[in-house]
Amino acid sequence: AQSVTQLGSHVSVSEGALVLLRCNYSSSVPPYLFWYVQYPNQGLQLLLKYTTGATLVKGINGFEAEFKKSETSFHLTKPSAHMSDAAEYFCAVTLSGGYNKLIFGAGTRLAVHP
Amino acid sequence: DTEVTQTPKHLVMGMTNKKSLKCEQHMGHRAMYWYKQKAKKPPELMFVYSYEKLSINESVPSRFSPECPNSSLLNLHLHALQPEDSALYLCASSHGQGGSYNEQFFGPGTRLTVL
Numbered sequence: 001a002q003s004v005t006q007l008g009s010h011v012s013v014s015e016g017a018l019v020l021l022r023c024n025y026s027s028s029v030p031p032y033l034f035w036y037v038q039y040p041n042q043g044l045q046l047l048l049k050y051t052t053g054a055t056l057v058k059g060i061n062g063f064e065a066e067f068k069k070s071e072t073s074f075h076l077t078k079p080s081a082h083m084s085d086a087a088e089y090f091c092a093v094t095l096s097g098g099y100n101k102l103i104f105g106a107g108t109r110l111a112v113h114p
Numbered sequence: 115d116t117e118v119t120q121t122p123k124h125l126v127m128g129m130t131n132k133k134s135l136k137c138e139q140h141m142g143h144r145a146m147y148w149y150k151q152k153a154k155k156p157p158e159l160m161f162v163y164s165y166e167k168l169s170i171n172e173s174v175p176s177r178f179s180p181e182c183p184n185s186s187l188l189n190l191h192l193h194a195l196q197p198e199d200s201a202l203y204l205c206a207s208s209h210g211q212g213g214s215y216n217e218q219f220f221g222p223g224t225r226l227t228v229l
Contacts (some may be wrong), residue, residue, distance in 0.1 A: 041225070044157070044220040090207065105156065
């Protein structure tokens with residue numbers, strides 16, 4: 001069975017500081033991995049995805065994530081936080097092939113302070 | 115058009131009402147989804163339609179009834195809901211089952227309040 005664990009339900013950083021949001025997955029087969037962002041009272045927007053190929057994935061808004069199979073991790077990073085990055089972030093996994101059932105982590109709320 | 119639209123944006127209904135949520139996409143996607151999201155929680159999958167056929171029903175109560183009239187439209191019919199059904203209802207779509215095109219695009223959601 002697949003599962004996703006996001007370490008830290010709340011992360012707080014200063015504007016301009018590094019953002020690191022952690023995601024570990026559990027899957028018996030190679031997964032597809034996603035990071036979504038949700039701003040208040042809005043739907044989810046895809047930040048980036050890992051399917052196959054290059055393990056360092058670049059997404060929108062300056063975010064990137066690295067797939068590390070040996071660590072079963074897919075942590076999200078951004079070198080310099082902006083106030084506009086404050087939102088809820090969800091890591092999600094689905095299996096390649098078959099139905100597209102996304103399994104979400106519990107989410108991490110990112111706060112950015114001036 | 116790379117957008118999933120949902121109407122209405124907000125809905126307040128009583129426990130005896132019948133209402134419907136609507137979702138539309140014009141990206142040529144053949145899979146569409148309904149999710150329920152409670153406050154401070156991740157989305158929970160309710161239903162998946164693939165090529166206009168119901169593929170997954172995650173043991174959702176029968177007071178929620180999905181419908182996929184065509185490949186661009188997805189409805190969620192609501193009847194005799196309970197206050198605990200109050201939540202944000204999200205629609206999503208994707209190219210289809212499996213493969214590399216399984217990225218899901220989400221709509222803005224309908225905020226449902228059941229009184």
